[in-house]
Amino acid sequence: QVQLQESGPGLVxxxxxxxxxxxxSGGSINSGDYYWSWIRHPAGKELEWIGRIWTxxxxxxxxxxxxxxxxxxxxxxxxxxxxxxxxxxxxTAVYYCARLVDVRLFDYWGQGTxxxxxx
Amino acid sequence: QSALTQPASVxxxxxxxxxxxxxxxxxxxxxxxxxxxxxxxxxxxxxxxIYAVTNRPSDISNRFSGSKSGxxxxxxxxxxxxxxxxxxxxxxxxxxxxxxxxxxxxxVTVL
Numbered sequence: 556q557v558q559l560q561e562s563g564p565g566l567v568x569x570x571x572x573x574x575x576x577x578x579x580s581g582g583s584i585n586s587g588d589y590y591w592s593w594i595r596h597p598a599g600k601e602l603e604w605i606g607r608i609w610t611x612x613x614x615x616x617x618x619x620x621x622x623x624x625x626x627x628x629x630x631x632x633x634x635x636x637x638x639x640x641x642x643x644x645x646x647t648a649v650y651y652c653a654r655l656v657d658v659r660l661f662d663y664w665g666q667g668t669x670x671x672x673x674x
Numbered sequence: 675q676s677a678l679t680q681p682a683s684v685x686x687x688x689x690x691x692x693x694x695x696x697x698x699x700x701x702x703x704x705x706x707x708x709x710x711x712x713x714x715x716x717x718x719x720x721x722x723x724i725y726a727v728t729n730r731p732s733d734i735s736n737r738f739s740g741s742k743s744g745x746x747x748x749x750x751x752x753x754x755x756x757x758x759x760x761x762x763x764x765x766x767x768x769x770x771x772x773x774x775x776x777x778x779x780x781x782v783t784v785l
Contacts, residue, residue: 559719594776601677602763602776617772651720659708659767660726661774666719 557581559652559665567646567672573639577652577665578632585610585630590655593626593637595648596667603648607655608635642672678703678764678777685783691752694780696764697745702775704745708767711740711749713760714779720763724749751782759784 563575577591584591593605606616608626616624625638639646649669653661679697686692696709703709711724722731724740727747737752747766751758764777 601778602765604772604774604776615771615773619772658773659706660710660722661712661765662722662725662731664712664720666717 557654557663559654559663561650561652561665561668563650563668563670565669565671567642567670568674569642569644569672571642573637573642573646573670573672575637575650575652575668575670576634577636578634579654580633582654583630584628584633584635588656590658591626591628591635592653592655592661594651594653594661594664595646596651597645597648602651605637605639644672646670646672678766678775680762680764680777680780682778683781683783685785686751686754687785688754688756690754691750692754692782694749694751694762694764694782696747696749696766696777698747698766698775699745701770702745702766702768703742703747706767706769707742709740709742709747710765711738711747712763712765713758714763715760723762754784756784758782 558580560578567573590607592607596602608614623640649667651667652665654663712720714720727742728740761779763779
């Protein structure tokens with residue numbers, strides 16, 4: 556059974572960088588069969604897809620966040636990470652990592668980690 | 675891309691059937707048979723219930739079923755049980771970046 560677990564600071568100051576890590580167990584992130592993705596859910600709003608990365612390191616980001624987002628892989632630790640620079644209050648959300656199958660289906664998710672951007 | 679539309683809440687008594695709608699556009703739900711449904715109990719990982727409109731993962735009860743007509747997809751839960759009480763989200767592939775749109779979620783209450 557594949558499991559994903561997000562980790563990182565729950566509080567980030569405005570203008571600083573938000574950094575989160577997703578640890579994957581029960582499967583290798585090096586498998587070329589899957590993409591790895593980040594999604595966020597601001598309170599009272601819809602879920603928002605942030606971006607995805609493939610085992611080659613190729614990334615695609617949501618255009619609304621592309622100028623501030625980086626997703627990277629650490630295959631030695633079976634983890635992938637999210638960094639969001641110049642954080643603003645609107646980045647306050649629960650952040651989820653998820654596995655993406657065949658580009659079109661999120662089949663496994665982490666339980667999410669809340670991040671608040673506030674001074 | 676606009677978000678998908680779902681009812682805020684749906685309720686039913688144990689044993690009854692309920693249906694949750696998910697309305698998009700001809701660019702997402704109407705264009706692709708890649709609508710998925712997720713069950714989310716607060717504090718837990720969202721769980722895949724239906725994928726590709728009608729398909730059910732092997733570990734999901736056949737009480738859950740999906741369908742689509744035009745730009746609207748639907749999730750039906752039959753034989754409602756107390757454990758079905760949760761938030762349900764739909765998502766659709768869009769084919770153009772951003773590649774995925776989500777609904778706001780529907781809170782299912784078992785009376």
